[in-house]
Amino acid sequence: MRAKGVHATEIDVTVPFFDVDSMEVVWHGHYVKYLEVARCALLDELGHNYVRMKETGYAWPIIDLQLRYARPARFGQTLVVRAELVEWRNRLKIHYTLSDAATGERLTRASTIQVAVRLADGEMQLVSPAVFVDDVERHLASSLPRSTGPTP
16 A cells, blocks of 8 residues: 655646657656656755755665556646655655546556765765755645634
């Protein structure tokens, strides 16, 4: 069973002709590109995108990628790519779901794991840098519903 994410974002992708094979089915490797677009949108929302990562002295390479294809995506089809933040304190784990925009049918599930690597010396970090954790948790706290006191 997949863990539920604490924050999610969705993007739409319309499958371009150059991403499909002669059967008009998306070549399996292009799904990774769709994940990257959704991941960038999620990181932008969290206030810690790849530019900020570099500014704070860390790279975040992907060390694990898993994809499960249930149905093919096809030329011209509009996909909804959902990225959900699952873990961030020790590593960055994101779950993805790719669905048909018109029907909601799930086409693909995926997950990625990234770890912080200090740019100065290439040292892999065993926990996420405090600056990253602080940015994520600040965003999560600011997106919680505000309480206006007890309900009468």
